[in-house]
Amino acid sequence: MKKWLLLVVFSSLVIALVACSDDNESAGSDDGDAGDDSGETVSLDFWIFGSTGYGELVDEYMEEHPNVEITINEGEMNDMHNNLFTSISAGSGAPDIAQIEISEVEKFLEAQDQFYNLNDYGAEDVAGNFLDWKWAQAQNVDGSFQIGLPTDIGPTTMFYRTDVMEEAGLPTDREELATEIDTWDAYYEAAKTVKAETGKPMADAPQLVFNALRDQQDQQYFNEDGELILEDTVKEAYDYTTKMIQEDLIGENELWTPEWGNAMAEGSYATMPGAPGWMVANVKGNAPDAGGNWDIANIPEGAGNWGGSFLTIPEETEHPQEAFEFISWLTAPEQQLRSFEIAGLFPSTPDVYEDEEFLATSDEYFSGAPTAQIFADAAQSVKTVYMGVNYATVDTELNTALINVAVEGADPQEEWDAAVERISSQIERQ
Structure with missing residues (x-):
């Protein structure tokens, strides 16, 4: 009798173990794990x-x-x-x-x-x-x-030429410079100093200055209802930029052109405001022999994001x-x-x-700047902004207006009005 009971118990255990094994295999084949053992690629x-x-x-x-x-x-x-x-x-x-x-x-x-x-x-x-x-x-x-x-x-900062700043009598240390140029009014005043002391503009590409100002705003080209909203902060950024263009405080080169790259190598301007982390490679590529003459500081009034x-x-x-x-x-x-x-x-x-x-990541080309720390700090101050489906259309037309003011000496308000008309026409056709 005892032997018979032991046999029953043993048989029950075997059946239970087999059942558990089957259940586990089924679970393993149906769990959706990309690394399962189903054998299918x-x-x-x-x-x-x-x-x-x-x-x-x-x-x-x-x-x-x-x-x-x-x-x-x-x-x-x-x-x-x-x-x-x-x-x-x-x-x-x-x-x-x-x-x-x-x-x-x-x-x-x-x-x-x-x-x-x-x-x-x-x-x-x-x-x-x-x-x-x-x-x-x-x-x-x-x-x-x-x-x-x-x-x-692509959190944004301000790349700058230490040699130009030194010639202008402005701080070359990144923290001291960020303290000196902590607002856009201060940036404008520093630009006048750079121009007077060195003959060079504060920035080379109008788009960079405009972008830096625009990207700090709570709203840019559109609100969340998809409505075009250009007449407030965007127009202020445009007016600030064109004012500096007309006073020869900003150069006339368009981004990504050979002239823009050459100016970077020659050190013919002082700052690149609104420069994201990936711009580091562009600077090194265009100005391979300028290591040690560049540094990175915080941008006035807070970072934006580009890319x-x-x-x-x-x-x-x-x-x-x-x-x-x-x-x-x-x-x-x-x-x-x-x-x-x-x-x-x-x-x-x-x-x-x-x-x-x-x-601890730093870059000797940029005077040993702690690049990771600088961009990490910038990233955490970026605002959430709705961009809108027609963002690129607006951006292209406003950039055209800025270049026309810088290169052709066109009237800023006339260029603005023409750009807004082109933007409205393109959006209406879509």
Whole structure:
């Protein structure tokens, strides 16, 4: 009798263990984990632009998730966005994951039915990883739709030539200079000093001064109802810039032109206000022999942001869960720190700003400036701003007006009126 009871108990235990084993295997095959043991390979097509350094990180992810195969397709920024818009409009040819630059986000949010709402996949659970203003840039107005997870940012500062400042009798130390030029009125007064003592303008590109002023505002070109609002703070920024142009305190070069690059190398002006972290590479590329003559200080009256992007998941993908798991990993603080180390992408995850090695990052070209600390401080003072789908249209026309004033000596008010008329006409046709 005892032997029979032992046999029954033993048999029951075996059956229970087998059942548990089967349950665990079923759970493992259905949990949606990109690294499961189902044996199926998930292929993800990933469209990117610019120098991201993502290739190395993608290789790491695939090594850790052998069932995931990620193919990077890298292109020029405008081409990539145009191809993406064409693909989602046609309903064919879109990638599984697409990088979208901040200036294009609102356009794609208007086609949000062609993208997955990342809130449905747990985006709200990782929102705390990111700067609030950066997170908000990829939402619709009421926050119910999150089109992308944040990657890098471009908090702005003021690059300056120490040799020009010294010749003008102004401070060359970055903290002393930031104290001396802490308002835009002080910037104007310093510009007059630089011009009188050196014959050089305070800044070279009108767009940089205008952008720096504009990006500090609570509202820029549009309000959240999509209405054009130019006559207040934007007009003040324009008037300030054109006043300095007419007094020969700002040069006439347009951004990205050979003349702009040459002036950078020659040290023919004093400051680059509104310069983001990624501008460091432009300065070094245009002025390779000017190391030690450049430094970085805080911008008067607070930072803005110029640039940055998001990772989105077009509706066409058959693997939204796996795509989300990957972009969550790629945009997490640990990987954003790696992207900074590999390619200089400045993190949008403030946890990184507490990393001692990150904060110790400095740049001898910029007179040993603690670049990571300076840009991290700037990033945390940026305001949340609604950009609007027609942001690029407005920006292009106002920049044209500024260049016409600087190069052709055109009347500022006439140029403003003409720009506003062109802007209104283009928006009405859309």
